[in-house]
Amino acid sequence: MTVDAWIFLWVVLLWGSSAAFLLVTLYILGGALKGALAGKSGGDDG
Amino acid sequence: MDSATLWFLLAFSVLYIVLIVYAHKGRAAKGSGLTEFFVSGRDLGLGTAIATLGATEIGLITIAYNAQKGFNEGFSAFHIGLAALIGCALVGLFGFVVKPIRRTGVLTLPEYYELRFGRDVRVFGAIVMAAGGILNMGLFLKVATVFLAGMLTANNIELNVNVLMVSLIAIAVVYTCYGGMRSVIITDIFQFVLLGAGLIAAIVYLSGIIPLDQAIEIVAREKGPAGFDPLTNENFGPGYALWMVLVAGVVSAAIWPTALSRALCIEKEENVQRAYLIASVIFLSRMVLPAFLGVLAFCYFTGANAGLLDSYGSDADLVATPYMLGHVMPSWLLAFLAIAMFASFMSTQDSYLFCWSSIISRDIVGPLTNKIESERFQIMTTRIGIFVIALYELYWGLIYEGKEDIWDYLAVSGSIYFCSGIVLMAGGLYWRGATRRGALWALVLGFTAVLGLGPLKAAVGLEGLSSPAIGFGAIALSILGFVVGSLTDTKGRAQLKGARS
Numbered sequence: 001m002t003v004d005a006w007i008f009l010w011v012v013l014l015w016g017s018s019a020a021f022l023l024v025t026l027y028i029l030g031g032a033l034k035g036a037l038a039g040k041s042g043g044d045d046g
Numbered sequence: 047m048d049s050a051t052l053w054f055l056l057a058f059s060v061l062y063i064v065l066i067v068y069a070h071k072g073r074a075a076k077g078s079g080l081t082e083f084f085v086s087g088r089d090l091g092l093g094t095a096i097a098t099l100g101a102t103e104i105g106l107i108t109i110a111y112n113a114q115k116g117f118n119e120g121f122s123a124f125h126i127g128l129a130a131l132i133g134c135a136l137v138g139l140f141g142f143v144v145k146p147i148r149r150t151g152v153l154t155l156p157e158y159y160e161l162r163f164g165r166d167v168r169v170f171g172a173i174v175m176a177a178g179g180i181l182n183m184g185l186f187l188k189v190a191t192v193f194l195a196g197m198l199t200a201n202n203i204e205l206n207v208n209v210l211m212v213s214l215i216a217i218a219v220v221y222t223c224y225g226g227m228r229s230v231i232i233t234d235i236f237q238f239v240l241l242g243a244g245l246i247a248a249i250v251y252l253s254g255i256i257p258l259d260q261a262i263e264i265v266a267r268e269k270g271p272a273g274f275d276p277l278t279n280e281n282f283g284p285g286y287a288l289w290m291v292l293v294a295g296v297v298s299a300a301i302w303p304t305a306l307s308r309a310l311c312i313e314k315e316e317n318v319q320r321a322y323l324i325a326s327v328i329f330l331s332r333m334v335l336p337a338f339l340g341v342l343a344f345c346y347f348t349g350a351n352a353g354l355l356d357s358y359g360s361d362a363d364l365v366a367t368p369y370m371l372g373h374v375m376p377s378w379l380l381a382f383l384a385i386a387m388f389a390s391f392m393s394t395q396d397s398y399l400f401c402w403s404s405i406i407s408r409d410i411v412g413p414l415t416n417k418i419e420s421e422r423f424q425i426m427t428t429r430i431g432i433f434v435i436a437l438y439e440l441y442w443g444l445i446y447e448g449k450e451d452i453w454d455y456l457a458v459s460g461s462i463y464f465c466s467g468i469v470l471m472a473g474g475l476y477w478r479g480a481t482r483r484g485a486l487w488a489l490v491l492g493f494t495a496v497l498g499l500g501p502l503k504a505a506v507g508l509e510g511l512s513s514p515a516i517g518f519g520a521i522a523l524s525i526l527g528f529v530v531g532s533l534t535d536t537k538g539r540a541q542l543k544g545a546r547s
Contacts, residue, residue: 001275001277003266003271003274003275006121006122006274006275007121007262007274010121010124010274011258013124013127013128013330013334014124014258014334014335014338016330017127017327017330017331017334017335018246018249018331018335020327020328020330020331021242021245021246021327021328021331021335022242022246024096024100024242024324024327024328025238025239025242025243027093027096028093028094028096028097028235028238028239029239
């Protein structure tokens, strides 16, 4: 694999992992808020 | 001294405490008893399970060691995140260990050892597990203190490191003793959201100071191809990458007790695999994002700011990232990050303190005193264990003088447990012919992984061998002991046949 190919891979991983981390954070926050609004104990989605 | 940062710190601290207290109030224990204390009543939904799984494994120590790797090795350090993603996704896809272990209904992992191999394997296995785990967390406190102090010192807020160490550990001990696993999980959720927001905000802000293309250019100039290609980097290589798939991926997700204990808390069995599959992206992010901060710190201290780290000597690579954050961040963001980092310290610290002390209490002291089912005794010994481990952390942080990167120390110390742990868990769950003798031999031979620790490696003249080579060797020995021990255990095999028929 060339250095350019490695750079491409790491840039994709960097933005991909940032987006994924943000999405999972929002998913958890959304679950917590949904639970809180529904009057459940602290927002567990179970 | 920057008074604006101090005011923001105070405001965010108060907000953090109020939110934690509110969350505790809303999520009061749904009952009492050992199941409530050890596995949070086994009532976790999918979202909470993902948060607690991800948050436990992304603490301040994770930020620190990945940033150190990024600083030292450039973008090639990202391969550890890729390896973690692959390993954890495999666990999620196939339910390796996590699915069958949840089905057994045990409260701790050594309890499974007893169920499958007998009580002596439970006690011996728990001793090996606790030894590896406690050694592993020995540097958490020191690294967290260095990191937080580095951030604030760069902003002209002087801190007494020893006072900070004692304060951090005291808060963690009181909090963990207070509420058991439910407290641990509540901090996890808070920490995950705080750290997620803080990390992304920091990266966006820093990208304005050091754009990505400039960072790539500086790493290419200063480190050459090794800054991007992990296979040709002399500190990594194919063997190291493979070791990472095992350690950062499969073991961290499916064998390491702090993570695996989360599988035991999930309410619905069908959610176990889904939680791991989704959490695999967190296993990627927890390595890549802090490593990128380390790369940015390397770029920041190359050139005009090169002299700023001179006074830190061999700790410069560890201090670089927090020092950069403290140096460039605006007051409000620095204060928010400091609270997020504190929360991430707490969430890992309480999980680890709780995990190892509950294993000591439930799987070593309990069976030896025949008080496994005594709720009062179990909770009391767990709390004593938390206190004693915290004291050890203070002590070990001061005396250990290994020269390896923090991540490599963690991988090797963890391997003391997991080299045999993976054999016993997988062998016990998937091979019907496994016996007690095989398990005992595997535990003894897997312990050879301890030779990978820097000072021991030097003492026995194994400096020529890499840590991954020693780790793979220990696993091979453990498998050999497990298979040969089981096959030659005619009495054990006859008992197994009798039990089945």
